[in-house]
Amino acid sequence: MTPICDDLEKVGYHVLPQFLTDADCDAMKDILTSLPAEQVVANQSGDFHGGRTVLAPNIIIHSERFLDLATDRRVLSVANKFFEFGTFKNEKDPYQLHLMHARMVAEEADEQELHIDSRLCGVNPPLILHIFFYLEDCLDEGSGATRVVPGSHRYMRYSEPSDNANAIPVLGKKGTAIFINSNTYHGSSAKTSAGERWLITLAFSRWWIRQPFAIPYFPHWPRQLTAEEKNLFGFNNYADKSLSSRGLRARGELPSLVPTEN
Numbered sequence: 191m192t193p194i195c196d197d198l199e200k201v202g203y204h205v206l207p208q209f210l211t212d213a214d215c216d217a218m219k220d221i222l223t224s225l226p227a228e229q230v231v232a233n234q235s236g237d238f239h240g241g242r243t244v245l246a247p248n249i250i251i252h253s254e255r256f257l258d259l260a261t262d263r264r265v266l267s268v269a270n271k272f273f274e275f276g277t278f279k280n281e282k283d284p285y286q287l288h289l290m291h292a293r294m295v296a297e298e299a300d301e302q303e304l305h306i307d308s309r310l311c312g313v314n315p316p317l318i319l320h321i322f323f324y325l326e327d328c329l330d331e332g333s334g335a336t337r338v339v340p341g342s343h344r345y346m347r348y349s350e351p352s353d354n355a356n357a358i359p360v361l362g363k364k365g366t367a368i369f370i371n372s373n374t375y376h377g378s379s380a381k382t383s384a385g386e387r388w389l390i391t392l393a394f395s396r397w398w399i400r401q402p403f404a405i406p407y408f409p410h411w412p413r414q415l416t417a418e419e420k421n422l423f424g425f426n427n428y429a430d431k432s433l434s435s436r437g438l439r440a441r442g443e444l445p446s447l448v449p450t451e452n
């Protein structure tokens with residue numbers, strides 16, 4: 191995993207082809223396209239995600255396949271290394287699952303504004319690691335491929351329209367994984383080709399960052415979680431309600447109002 195982490199440090203991203211098999215991609219896409227309408231958000235023109243795009247949030251609760259991807263050893267070994275700088279020597283569980291969602295870009299969608307998902311430009315030690323998984327081939331201009339601005343993870347400013355000139359599309363077959371330091375400017379490119387382009391986003395953040403979705407509070411997981419998975423998903427990053435806000439244990443067990451079974 192060293193070349194991946196070297197690239198994450200030097201240019202802010204690394205592209206790994208054939209991370210998922212075609213069969214994995216097809217099975218995941220089948221799950222996503224069968225989600226009930228209330229589980230997906232159709233974005234409107236002017237929304238952050240742009241018109242002609244769909245977002246399926248919190249997909250981890252929909253299938254063991256997504257759970258397995260979020261806990262994939264290959265992914266976690268990159269995360270272990272990525273978060274090493276900035277972690278105290280004896281600190282346990284320095285990062286947590288931040289989010290896992292899917293995004294569909296339909297024909298004639300405009301390019302997405304270049305942005306950073308860490309929300310803090312140029313921050314180092316890095317705060318968040320994103321991994322994008324292509325469920326479709328993105329082999330040509332017009333296929334909606336993710337664009338990245340190499341080196342922008344170090345910029346002490348936010349993206350501007352002029353950065354578009356330095357954005358390069360990540361062309362790759364379905365199954366490609368893009369590991370990206372979440373400071374790196376990126377966004378999908380315009381889609382002019384026919385059909386839908388699906389992508390899964392998986393992200394990990396340092397344990398003290400608020401998870402944008404209430405991941406440990408989902409009551410119905412697709413399967414029983416292991417203790418290790420509960421740690422990874424942030425179940426132990428919330429102080430118990432019986433302790434003061436700066437209590438003896440900064441990282442307590444989940445408050446008892448949360449169902450502990452499954």
Ligand SMILES: O=C(O)CCC(=O)C(=O)O
Binds near residue numbers: 336389391
């Ligand atoms: O669809 C893509 O290629 C990138 C998506 C993205 O940047 C995001 O959802 O924040």
